[in-house]
Amino acid sequence: xxxxxxxxxxxxxxxxxxxxxxxxxxxxxxxxxxxxxxxxxxxxxxxxxxxxxxxxxxxxxxxxxxxxxxxxxxxxxxxxxxxxxxxxxxxxxxxxxxxxxxxxxxxxxxxxxxxxxxxxxxxxxxxxxxxxxxxxxxxxx
Amino acid sequence: xxxxxxxxxxxxxxxxxxxxxxxxxxxxxxxxxxxxxxxxxxxxxxxxxxxxxxxxxxxxxxxxxxxxxxxxxxxxxxxxxxxxxxxxxxxxxxxxxxxxxxxxxxxxxxxxxxxxxxxxxxxxxxxxxxxxxxxxxxxxxxx
Numbered sequence: 001x002x003x004x005x006x007x008x009x010x011x012x013x014x015x016x017x018x019x020x021x022x023x024x025x026x027x028x029x030x031x032x033x034x035x036x037x038x039x040x041x042x043x044x045x046x047x048x049x050x051x052x053x054x055x056x057x058x059x060x061x062x063x064x065x066x067x068x069x070x071x072x073x074x075x076x077x078x079x080x081x082x083x084x085x086x087x088x089x090x091x092x093x094x095x096x097x098x099x100x101x102x103x104x105x106x107x108x109x110x111x112x113x114x115x116x117x118x119x120x121x122x123x124x125x126x127x128x129x130x131x132x133x134x135x136x137x138x139x140x141x
Numbered sequence: 142x143x144x145x146x147x148x149x150x151x152x153x154x155x156x157x158x159x160x161x162x163x164x165x166x167x168x169x170x171x172x173x174x175x176x177x178x179x180x181x182x183x184x185x186x187x188x189x190x191x192x193x194x195x196x197x198x199x200x201x202x203x204x205x206x207x208x209x210x211x212x213x214x215x216x217x218x219x220x221x222x223x224x225x226x227x228x229x230x231x232x233x234x235x236x237x238x239x240x241x242x243x244x245x246x247x248x249x250x251x252x253x254x255x256x257x258x259x260x261x262x263x264x265x266x267x268x269x270x271x272x273x274x275x276x277x278x279x280x281x282x283x284x
Binding site: 026039041042054058062063074077079080083086 | 163167170171172173174175195198201202204209218222223225
C-alpha cells in the first residue's frame with residue numbers, strides 16, 4: 001500500500017499557528033455553474049450569478065494546489081461561513097487562509113483555519129472558518 | 142415572501158442516493174481530489190473502509206434537495222451557514238434533508254428580511270450525518 005518514496009505531507013505536528021497561504025486563482029465559468037447545478041440541484045435564478053456554495057467547493061479544490069505538502073485531513077469537522085457579495089460568472093477567485101489555532105486530540109488534532117475568498121480586485125466575496133481533524137504522524141490516512 | 146413564512150414551519154425533502162458518480166463528478170468540478178474521496182484501494186485500509194463523499198458535496202446536495210420539499214422562497218441571497226459534518230456519507234447511502242424555520246428577522250431595508258433554517262441531513266438509518274443553520278435573505282411585500 002505504501003510507496004517506496006512517500007510524498008511529503010503535512011501532519012498535525014507540522015502545522016504552525018499563524019501560517020498564511022494563498023491559492024492560485026480560478027475563473028468561474030458558466031460551465032462550472034451548469035455542471036455543479038446538474039450534479040447538486042443547487043441553482044440560482046439571477047442571470048450571470050453563481051451559487052455561493054459553488055465558490056466554497058472551488059476554494060477547497062484550490063486549497064490543494066498551494067505549494068506545500070498537503071494537510072493529512074481525517075475529517076472536515078465544521079464550517080462557519082458568511083457570504084459578503086454575490087459570486088458572478090467571470091469572477092476570478094482565489095482563497096487566502098491563516099491557521100488560527102491547533103489543539104491536540106487523542107486521535108489526531110483539530111486545526112482551525114480562517115479563509116477569505118477574494119475576486120481579482122481583492123474584494124472579499126465570502127469568508128469564514130474551517131475546522132479540520134488532522135492526522136498525527138504514523139496514524140495512517 | 143417573508144410574510145408567508147412562519148417560525149416553526151418544517152420541511153422534508155425526498156431521499157437521494159449518493160453514488161460513486163456523484164463523488165467523481167464533485168471531485169472533477171471542485172478540484173478536490175483528496176484520497177479520502179478518490180483512492181478506493183488506500184481507503185480499504187482506513188477507518189471508513191471505503192471512499193466517502195466530500196463533506197461539501199453533502200452540503201451542496203442538501204441545498205438542492207430541500208427545494209424539492211418546500212414551496213420556493215423569494216430568496217434574494219444566501220447569507221451564511223454554520224455547519225457540522227458529523228459522520229461520513231458513503232457510496233450508496235440515501236440522504237434526505239429536514240429543515241425548520243427557527244428565526245425571522247426584519248432588516249432596516251423594508252424590502253427584505255432574514256430567515257434562519259435549522260437543517261439536518263439524515264441517512265437511511267436516520268443517523269444525522271450533517272447539521273447546522275443557514276440564513277437566507279427573503280423578499281418582503283411592499284407595505
